[in-house]
Amino acid sequence: MITELAVERVAFTCGHCWHKWSADYDVQYYRDDNGDEWEYFNRDGHGVPSPYDPQGAPACPICGRRWVGRLTARRHVPVPPGPASTPRHRLTGPREQHRTDRRAAPRLDADAHEQPSQDTPAT
Numbered sequence: 001m002i003t004e005l006a007v008e009r010v011a012f013t014c015g016h017c018w019h020k021w022s023a024d025y026d027v028q029y030y031r032d033d034n035g036d037e038w039e040y041f042n043r044d045g046h047g048v049p050s051p052y053d054p055q056g057a058p059a060c061p062i063c064g065r066r067w068v069g070r071l072t073a074r075r076h077v078p079v080p081p082g083p084a085s086t087p088r089h090r091l092t093g094p095r096e097q098h099r100t101d102r103r104a105a106p107r108l109d110a111d112a113h114e115q116p117s118q119d120t121p122a123t
Contacts, residue, residue, distance in 0.1 A: 003037075004029040005077035010051045010069035011116065014060040020116040021061060022072065025051060043110045 006029075011022045026042040041048050041056070049056025051069040059066055081088065091098050 002028055002030045002079055005079055007075045007077065008071055009073040009113075011072045012051075012058070012060070012067055012069045014063060014065055014067050016065040017060060017063040018119075019060055019062040020118060021111070022113070022116060023051070023058070023069075023110040024113065025110065044107075 004027075006027045008025050008027050009022055010025060011020070013020050023043060025048070028040040028042070030038050030040065032038060039050065041050055051057055052071075054066070054068055057066040057068045078086070080086075
């Protein structure tokens with residue numbers, strides 16, 4: 001059962017070349033049938049390892065080294081269906097026919113936001 005949904009912005013700073021970048025991850029927290037808690041990270045429609053873990057850290061786009069990210073911002077997404085007072089709209093026709101513009105909307109990639117400025121490292 002999904003217990004929480006969120007979008008998390010994760011910042012990275014390469015410890016080798018000092019390049020800075022960030023990416024947004026969709027995160028699901030859920031509880032399995034045994035009562036164990038899990039988190040699932042998704043980036044641009046693909047499941048990925050945790051960016052907070054050395055094995056899941058993405059490669060630096062400049063030098064290819066991997067550095068663990070840090071959380072810089074978070075947006076909670078309410079888990080449906082929510083309380084009875086939650087605004088909702090019943091679909092009256094087939095889902096494929098509802099708001100067909102969704103299929104043509106441009107993709108919102110995980111790094112489609114303003115990136116951190118590149119400070120010159122101290123020598």
